[in-house]
Amino acid sequence: MSTQKITLAKGLNMGLRKAMEDDPKVLVMGEDVGKLGGVFRITDGLQKDFGEDRVIDSPLAESGIVGTAVGMALRGYRPVVEIQFDGFVYPAYDQIVCQVAKMHYRSKGRSKMPMVIRIPFGGGIGAVEHHSESPEAQFAHTPGLKVVACSNPVDGYWMIQQAIASDDPVIFLEPKRQYHADKAELDESATPEPLFRSRTVRQGTDVTVLAYGPTVKTALQAAEAASGEGKSLEVIDLRTLSPLDMGPVLDSVRRTGRVVVTHEAHVNLGMGSELASRIQEECFYSLEAPVLRVGGFDTPYPASRIEEDFLPDLDRVLDAVDRTLAY
Amino acid sequence: MTHQSEFGPDLAEVFGPSQQDGGPELVQLLTPEGERREHPEFAFDLDDEAIKGFYRDMVLTRRIDTEATALQRHGELGIWAQLLGQEAAQIGAGRALRPQDYVFPTYREHGVAYCRGVDPLNLLGLFRGVDHGAWNPNDNNFGLYTIVIGAQTLHATGYAMGIQRDGAVGTGDPDRDAAVIAHFGDGASSQGDVNEAFIFAASYNAPVVFFCQNNQWAISEPIERQTRIPLYQRALGFGFPGVRVDGNDVLATYAVTKAALQRARDGQGPTFVEAYTYRMGAHTTTDDPTRYRLSDDVEHWKLKDPIARVKAYLTRNGLADDAFFGAVEDEANELGHHLREGCKALPDPKPMDMFAHVYAEEPEELRIQREGFAAYLETFEESHA
Numbered sequence A: 001m002s003t004q005k006i007t008l009a010k011g012l013n014m015g016l017r018k019a020m021e022d023d024p025k026v027l028v029m030g031e032d033v034g035k036l037g038g039v040f041r042i043t044d045g046l047q048k049d050f051g052e053d054r055v056i057d058s059p060l061a062e063s064g065i066v067g068t069a070v071g072m073a074l075r076g077y078r079p080v081v082e083i084q085f086d087g088f089v090y091p092a093y094d095q096i097v098c099q100v101a102k103m104h105y106r107s108k109g110r111s112k113m114p115m116v117i118r119i120p121f122g123g124g125i126g127a128v129e130h131h132s133e134s135p136e137a138q139f140a141h142t143p144g145l146k147v148v149a150c151s152n153p154v155d156g157y158w159m160i161q162q163a164i165a166s167d168d169p170v171i172f173l174e175p176k177r178q179y180h181a182d183k184a185e186l187d188e189s190a191t192p193e194p195l196f197r198s199r200t201v202r203q204g205t206d207v208t209v210l211a212y213g214p215t216v217k218t219a220l221q222a223a224e225a226a227s228g229e230g231k232s233l234e235v236i237d238l239r240t241l242s243p244l245d246m247g248p249v250l251d252s253v254r255r256t257g258r259v260v261v262t263h264e265a266h267v268n269l270g271m272g273s274e275l276a277s278r279i280q281e282e283c284f285y286s287l288e289a290p291v292l293r294v295g296g297f298d299t300p301y302p303a304s305r306i307e308e309d310f311l312p313d314l315d316r317v318l319d320a321v322d323r324t325l326a327y
Numbered sequence B: 001m002t003h004q005s006e007f008g009p010d011l012a013e014v015f016g017p018s019q020q021d022g023g024p025e026l027v028q029l030l031t032p033e034g035e036r037r038e039h040p041e042f043a044f045d046l047d048d049e050a051i052k053g054f055y056r057d058m059v060l061t062r063r064i065d066t067e068a069t070a071l072q073r074h075g076e077l078g079i080w081a082q083l084l085g086q087e088a089a090q091i092g093a094g095r096a097l098r099p100q101d102y103v104f105p106t107y108r109e110h111g112v113a114y115c116r117g118v119d120p121l122n123l124l125g126l127f128r129g130v131d132h133g134a135w136n137p138n139d140n141n142f143g144l145y146t147i148v149i150g151a152q153t154l155h156a157t158g159y160a161m162g163i164q165r166d167g168a169v170g171t172g173d174p175d176r177d178a179a180v181i182a183h184f185g186d187g188a189s190s191q192g193d194v195n196e197a198f199i200f201a202a203s204y205n206a207p208v209v210f211f212c213q214n215n216q217w218a219i220s221e222p223i224e225r226q227t228r229i230p231l232y233q234r235a236l237g238f239g240f241p242g243v244r245v246d247g248n249d250v251l252a253t254y255a256v257t258k259a260a261l262q263r264a265r266d267g268q269g270p271t272f273v274e275a276y277t278y279r280m281g282a283h284t285t286t287d288d289p290t291r292y293r294l295s296d297d298v299e300h301w302k303l304k305d306p307i308a309r310v311k312a313y314l315t316r317n318g319l320a321d322d323a324f325f326g327a328v329e330d331e332a333n334e335l336g337h338h339l340r341e342g343c344k345a346l347p348d349p350k351p352m353d354m355f356a357h358v359y360a361e362e363p364e365e366l367r368i369q370r371e372g373f374a375a376y377l378e379t380f381e382e383s384h385a
Ligand SMILES: Cc1ncc(C[n+]2csc(CCOP(=O)(O)OP(=O)(O)O)c2C)c(N)n1
Pocket: B108, B147, B148, B149, B184, B185, B186, B187, B188, B189, B215, B217, B218, B219, B279, B283
């Protein structure tokens, strides 16, 4: 068994490479994904090894990228497109929600859309505006799409391969501030768990904290800090946002009776709203307190010098934990 | 319309009398009077039997349109997008295709669908509200209708890029080399997607023909609102050739589209074909063109009817007799009957059908929603029993 320590960026890169080796129909397309290897280097080295026909530098037009990927998928390819930054997915919004999401449905299952749309998302990197958005709810709201968010290097490696293997279109969210942050041990011979499953990443008894993407780390830090104060937090990495995998969530809530949801996206109609709704529908009598949401405020993403005040952090999560415990 | 400016083009020149009938660049091989014309670049290379075939195709296509319009009037269809006047553009383009080519249509390509062998009855479902397209795109290499204006031009370009990657371009094997045709309208030419499709196609030299039916109108908006130069001239700015063909001339449309498709199959990249035509009918059965256009214009275009000119050619040259025209008419009547009876017999989908094919792999939460609704519906059945 050989293992190696990798970053999220490396995990995604290795996963893409493996998927391309395994299936000649897998194509990568996006802005600067070729020689440069993408602005975050996720596709580093792929064009050199797989050629310009399979790792395609596209013209600078997002609707064009996704729209042509639709055509390639109809021809039998499995395109993996990279949207350079979250804030630039909107020019492709029509193609994603009207075309990609509906093709299988309107064709009565005759036209599959095995496409992955990779989006680096979230803030915390001191970027200029439009580079720190969290648009996941807009896609999770759309039937026909599946939406997942990875949070760590090992998931990055497996989840990207699983998303590519899926016959349904997958919006694949990558927490950009984690790309080159923490390393983790990857065992390529391991058997990954299924893509559309949430995972309990820390067990606890007092409060359930739900997180995904960049806030998983925040939630784990909060749990660590809380344990010093004798509070036991259970942390669930949702991983899949559409469909939601509510099993582990409901199971946890039935034990703790208290929930805090945290994400970087604006709270209004964010994933937390849907989670709160599902939780109260399914385990109303187990709840000891209202489900609390800790997210980005309902403002546009602010200037980066104050982004840490906008983003949920350890203290705001702990504050919500205290409020739910005091209820 | 005149609009003089020191800087902009003179609209009187672009849309005025000199351009009114398509201008000097219009490729025409059969005049409105039914006379053959030669063109230095484009020749019609089929025989008179083929022209009779085109006549039949156009008559049947027109019948699809008039029957569907009547079905809408009788409440059998919610809406219908009429193609009256555009038969030559569609049959010319449709007949230029090879089986391995692929078509990305708008919502008005009934004639092209017919050429691809799609049962015209299958076109009605979308407009009746029983499905979003009943045909299997893979059976006839004819994609589903696309309602979002221009979106399909990108799909066409991507599909063409796939053909390139399959090595099915420029091999010289007539059964292997394939091209894609993207249909769209003059209004669509303003869409970002269409312009992006031009750029991608040019950049990758993709085997795609952009076939624009300039029927002069985008619902109520005239072509002048969309462009300040003749549309076909835009192609040059994107780096590939543009041709304006008489879209009411089936011979010319066939010849030009055939050449463009062959260019694509040979690996010479995209071509823009502007089929200069006119929407004789309303935009759809819910539209009222008397609010925005002059009946004089319609009368002017009536003289250029695409079917009448072929009939004139066939008759004048003694190529077809009454028996031929009668047989085509009989066939059209039969088709009309097929559509009328078939349409009324199209079953409504079942409520539970709405849950089918949302995903290739249905998520559990949707399954639960589906089963919940099924159980809910059953409570009604029980109470009726
Ligand atoms: C993106 C989008 N915007 C608006 C509409 C509504 N709409 C349907 S057809 C049409 C006009 C299209 O004109 P054109 O491209 O010239 O095609 P034509 O209908 O004349 O064949 C409009 C505005 C639409 N379907 N899609």
